[in-house]
Amino acid sequence: MATANEGLGASVWWPNKDTFADEPDSQRVAITVPDSMVNVSNGRLRSRVRNGDGTTTYEWFVHEPINNYNVAVNAGSYERYFGVYQGEAGTLSLDFYPLRIHLADARRQWAQVNPMLACFEKWFGPYPWYRDGFKLVETPYLGMEHQSAIAYGNGFQNGYLGRDLSGTGRGLSWDFIIIHEGAHEWWGNSLTASDAAYMWIHESFANYAENIYVECETGDKKAGAEYVIGTRRLVQNDRPVEGTPGVNDEGSGNDHYYKGGNLLHLVRQLVGDDEKWKGILRGLQSTFRHQTISGAQVESYIARESGLALNKVFDQYLRTTKIPELEYALDRGNLAYRWTNVADGFDMPVLVNIPGRGAVRLRPTTDWQRDSTPLATLDGFSVDDNWYVTSKQRTRPGR
Numbered sequence: 232m233a234t235a236n237e238g239l240g241a242s243v244w245w246p247n248k249d250t251f252a253d254e255p256d257s258q259r260v261a262i263t264v265p266d267s268m269v270n271v272s273n274g275r276l277r278s279r280v281r282n283g284d285g286t287t288t289y290e291w292f293v294h295e296p297i298n299n300y301n302v303a304v305n306a307g308s309y310e311r312y313f314g315v316y317q318g319e320a321g322t323l324s325l326d327f328y329p330l331r332i333h334l335a336d337a338r339r340q341w342a343q344v345n346p347m348l349a350c351f352e353k354w355f356g357p358y359p360w361y362r363d364g365f366k367l368v369e370t371p372y373l374g375m376e377h378q379s380a381i382a383y384g385n386g387f388q389n390g391y392l393g394r395d396l397s398g399t400g401r402g403l404s405w406d407f408i409i410i411h412e413g414a415h416e417w418w419g420n421s422l423t424a425s426d427a428a429y430m431w432i433h434e435s436f437a438n439y440a441e442n443i444y445v446e447c448e449t450g451d452k453k454a455g456a457e458y459v460i461g462t463r464r465l466v467q468n469d470r471p472v473e474g475t476p477g478v479n480d481e482g483s484g485n486d487h488y489y490k491g492g493n494l495l496h497l498v499r500q501l502v503g504d505d506e507k508w509k510g511i512l513r514g515l516q517s518t519f520r521h522q523t524i525s526g527a528q529v530e531s532y533i534a535r536e537s538g539l540a541l542n543k544v545f546d547q548y549l550r551t552t553k554i555p556e557l558e559y560a561l562d563r564g565n566l567a568y569r570w571t572n573v574a575d576g577f578d579m580p581v582l583v584n585i586p587g588r589g590a591v592r593l594r595p596t597t598d599w600q601r602d603s604t605p606l607a608t609l610d611g612f613s614v615d616d617n618w619y620v621t622s623k624q625r626t627r628p629g630r
């Protein structure tokens with residue numbers, strides 16, 4: 232028996248202040264089940280009391296703030312085994328709860344927890360819940376980021392139910408639910424959106440974290456990029472990523488994963504310095520640790536720490552459904568270029584490959600500009616794949 236109520240609202244099964252905007256500083260969870268079952272909830276097990284009437288009460292305690300949809304019941308015929316992780320904040324206890332019949336499968340597949348923690352601590356900072364530990368709990372549904380007690384139902388196989396969401400093959404060497412839901416401990420659980428409208432903070436960073444994991448696993452930045460770029464095929468651009476605040480509107484429940492992840496990948500290119508980018512990700516975590524925050528706070532933090540004017544970039548990708556298009560042409564022996572499909576004043580730099588010159592960073596605006604270096608042909612001209620934009624060759628600059 233299990234619970235999962237993100238989006239729907241936790242008040243469907245327990246009375247609470249059902250809002251993103253506030254979190255209790257701690258949470259007691261006491262669940263009574265038949266003696267034959269074990270209940271696993273969030274935090275640490277405080278007591279287990281046999282009531283003498285065929286039921287047992289499991290009392291769990293979460294020592295840190297928790298958003299209401301993360302509070303969970305998992306009751307079943309669980310087996311338990313332990314692990315440890317030596318991390319940035321000391322020794323972290325790992326508790327694993329597969330169903331008894333899946334113990335061997337879990338011991339094999341769930342070994343991915345340690346490398347997940349190592350990768351994400353490196354990129355995002357210390358795991359946020361050393362006091363409450365880390366748990367992985369088998370559930371009858373695919374998965375959910377239940378704080379310090381991640382729900383797992385991916386069938387003890389790699390990929391997303393055995394498939395690769397990116398279509399590149401890069402998603403088949405790791406377990407999607409361990410990596411994606413694990414990333415939510417940082418993005419969603421420690422840093423929680425203060426309104427459903429900013430759910431993109433949870434899912435964009437979790438999607439982005441998948442490519443960071445590929446980079447950790449392979450030691451190859453290009454492999455990670457290939458993965459996140461591959462997930463673009465799932466972007467719909469039917470609704471803006473960000474919702475309307477104040478009315479329980481999550482925005483695009485699809486695009487806040489793949490488009491949001493690609494937006495972050497694009498911002499990494501704009502920052503152009505991986506150590507600085509890592510510092511920004513870790514800085515977001517340390518600055519807003521265990522807090523509820525708005526999208527605007529995330530955007531302005533990244534802009535300030537990077538020193539880049541990113542407001543128009545965030546506006547474009549989070550609040551419109553239009554993807555910038557780079558128009559280019561050969562104009563009397565020179566390259567001419569501009570942005571279209573963007574708001575006025577959009578002037579994001581872009582990396583292009585120019586025949587005979589290699590990679591060149593341009594700074595297009597919405598007006599046509601001409602490059603001063605003579606150019607004979609546009610054959611072989613391309614926009615760097617890491618930029619989530621489209622491009623179109625024109626015969627000549629024009630409106």
Ligand SMILES: [Zn+2]
Binds near residue numbers: 411415433434437
């Ligand atoms: Zn997620």
